[in-house]
Amino acid sequence: MQVNPVIVALDVPDQASALALAARLDPDLCRVKVGKQLFTAAGPACIEKLVGMGFEVFLDLKFHDIPTTVELACRAAANLGVWMLNVHALGGPDMLAAARRGTGQGGSAPLLIGVTLLTSMNQSAMHAIGLSGTPEAAVLRLAGLTREAGLDGVVCSAQEASLLARELGRDFVLVTPGIRMADGEQHDQSRVMTPEAALRAGSHYLVIGRPVTHAADPAAALRVIRHSIDNMI
Numbered sequence: 001m002q003v004n005p006v007i008v009a010l011d012v013p014d015q016a017s018a019l020a021l022a023a024r025l026d027p028d029l030c031r032v033k034v035g036k037q038l039f040t041a042a043g044p045a046c047i048e049k050l051v052g053m054g055f056e057v058f059l060d061l062k063f064h065d066i067p068t069t070v071e072l073a074c075r076a077a078a079n080l081g082v083w084m085l086n087v088h089a090l091g092g093p094d095m096l097a098a099a100r101r102g103t104g105q106g107g108s109a110p111l112l113i114g115v116t117l118l119t120s121m122n123q124s125a126m127h128a129i130g131l132s133g134t135p136e137a138a139v140l141r142l143a144g145l146t147r148e149a150g151l152d153g154v155v156c157s158a159q160e161a162s163l164l165a166r167e168l169g170r171d172f173v174l175v176t177p178g179i180r181m182a183d184g185e186q187h188d189q190s191r192v193m194t195p196e197a198a199l200r201a202g203s204h205y206l207v208i209g210r211p212v213t214h215a216a217d218p219a220a221a222l223r224v225i226r227h228s229i230d231n232m233i
């Protein structure tokens with residue numbers, strides 16, 4: 001079990017909002033995730049500021065391109081000092097191996113995580129792009145490719161975590177969004193799990209956005225979440 005498993009998704013439109021939110025959070029109680037919206041608006045300077053505030057940063061840009069381009073983008077991300085970054089497993093084995101070369105491995109290299117099948121893809125969307133089989137089979141196959149290419153883990157739903165932990169081993173890192181407190185609002189997430197249940201299912205890291213960022217008191221919301229899992233970490 002990780003000592004600091006909560007990653008707060010800074011899904012805000014600009015640097016000022018991101019830094020104001022981060023200032024209310026304790027880096028000992030969470031890491032932070034910067035996605036496409038914030039990074040496109042605020043760029044590397046925002047990452048450097050968050051790192052300077054003591055946060056470990058998950059750069060969620062889901063790279064998917066030819067191998068050389070992804071290798072160089074991953075190297076640039078590693079040079080920014082991010083703690084974790086991700087790429088699409090659908091880029092294939094050569095792209096995944098190139099991503100790993102780009103980040104380096106071990107030591108201070110960032111954790112490199114694959115995105116398998118987007119949760120927005122259902123079976124008919126899969127068939128439309130020529131992917132056969134069930135979403136579960138595709139997730140398992142892509143997670144296997146990710147591990148074979150030397151990546152550290154995958155993003156997955158909590159519902160997939162126990163299967164992936166069983167098939168790919170407990171050391172393979174599982175990063176899980178769709179986390180909600182039992183009495184909390186679900187927003188637009190269709191399948192949710194509590195922090196405690198997700199960790200029990202095998203997730204290593206929990207990506208949590210609105211339950212913290214939309215709370216009247218984000219620091220208090222984070223403390224409640226941490227309190228619910230403190231006996232497990």
Ligand code: C5P
Nearest residue numbers: 009011119177178189207208209210211
């Ligand atoms: O606000 P909420 O907790 O739903 O935020 C979840 C975060 O995880 C968002 O940044 C969202 O983009 C991301 N995410 C997700 N589902 C996935 C992959 C990423 O909710 N399958």
